[in-house]
Amino acid sequence: MDRLTSMAAFVAAADLGSFAAGAAALGMSPQMVAKHVAFLEARLGTRLINRTTRRQSLTEFGRAYHERCRVVLAEAEAADALAETVRAHPHGTLRLNAPVTFGSHGLVPLLTRYLRDCPQVEVDLSLADRLVDPLEEGFEAVIRLGPLAESSLVARPLAPYxxxxxxxxxxxxxxxxxxxxxxxxxxxxxxxxxxxxxxxxxxxxxxxxxxxxxxxxxxxxxxxxxxxxxxxxxxxxxxxxxxxxxxxxxxxxxxxxxxxxxxxxxRPMHLLTMRDRRPTAKLRRFIEMMLEEFGPDRSAVRAASLARGPA
CATH class of the missing domain: 3.40.190.290 (D-Maltodextrin-Binding Protein; domain 2)
Known part of the structure; x- marks a missing residue:
């Protein structure tokens, strides 16, 4: 059983006075709450709750353990809230890799706009014309030129190079x-x-x-x-x-x-990222700006501009 879920069941039962009340608060059956408490007692090797047919009460160890469980659950909630904050607001360091010429002339102007748009983000950009492994080298996004080999990465097409x-x-x-x-x-x-x-x-x-x-x-x-x-x-x-x-x-x-x-x-050009059902806000915003600036639909606009020449 998941220990945090078992702690939550134990705390709910202790706070509300019965397995039935705790079960109602957590959306599970009283029998499941009882199983979670029994799991903790077996793991700890001591009783947490004295139970009779009419009432239940915490043992001396149960009271001490109850307080520690409340602290642990609060910290777990805070950690989850931090993850939600990171996903909601661009924050932290974004590590990128790009080819030298495209990175110097095309990507850097976009990155300065990105950093102004996301003041709590730092960017670590590596320019190299070799193939890098995003997972091994810790890059959250990679711009790659040329045909792609099969991989588990998510490839978003950009306008041709x-x-x-x-x-x-x-x-x-x-x-x-x-x-x-x-x-x-x-x-x-x-x-x-x-x-x-x-x-x-x-x-x-x-x-x-x-x-x-x-x-x-x-x-x-x-x-x-x-x-x-x-x-x-x-x-x-x-x-x-x-x-x-x-x-x-x-x-x-x-x-x-x-x-x-x-x-x-x-040459074909792609933006590669790792598979993540819930990417961070800093990465989501970078992907949005890349597609706005260098997406496939921008290719025809640039070609027409070049054909016209300077105004």
Whole structure:
């Protein structure tokens, strides 16, 4: 039997004067209350209540045990109330993991709004381009790129991780604007790489169901997108980057989209969380804001904005 339930049955019977009254208060039968009290007495090895056909009374040990049970039950109620408070109001530390580029350019602006919205929450964000195990590493939510393997995690789809090609107006003024992916072979293409490789790589573009791979030749390869973006702003070449990281520069006209009639590759993106029938308020609010900002229905809106260019 559950010891806390047995304590509650014992306290109710003692406070109300009979098993029947205690049973009515707890919504169980008098026989079940008697079983709970007998369970405690057998566990403790002593009698708690002296019972006759007409009345019952606590033993000397029963009185002392009754007081301790009231304290234990009150503490258990307080613990339950704390859990309800945590679920009702965002509170505590939220541990997150995200890819480096998306985390730096897309997620951090959302997190600052989230923290202003939830003043009792702290965020511990880990940026890494490796696959992490949320359970092993203690992350409550993970943003993951690419196809998902089967797992017990809850996966919420986000807008695809879209790439666009763009360059500074000064670069395009001096070197011309490419009209097709094949033209990229005559341009400086800024290559984002995680590891050393041969000169140049292939950039893939699609239009009207046709996919082409263009040799993206260039003299500069960097494994950090922020540095690559700085080179693009400086007018050194054409960069192929994630839309969330380029949005502000495109809107301000510091960069201009090239090959707007061609779609660059996109990758699926998901928000992963552990299965929990009653997630905490801090996690619920984070999920809500992620879906509002990066949900699948935002993809078409962003695509239309990019096609229009700066106002």
């Amino acid at each position: 879209r790439l666009v090609a763009c360059a500074a107006p000064a670069y395009l003024g001096a070197n011309g604007v490419p009209s097709s992916p094949a033209d990229l072979s005559r341009h400086q293409c800024l290559d984002f790489s995680h590891w050393p490789r041969g000169r140049g790589s292939l950039w893939q573009f699609t239009r009207a169901g046709q996919t082409v791979e263009a040799p993206a030749a260039g003299r500069l390869r960097i494994n950090d997108f922020r540095a690559l973006l700085s080179a693009a702003r400086d007018g050194f070449g054409i960069v192929l980057g994630v839309e969330t990281a380029l949005r502000d520069d495109l809107a301000a006209g510091r960069l201009v989209r090239v090959l707007p009639d061609w779609e660059a590759p996109s």
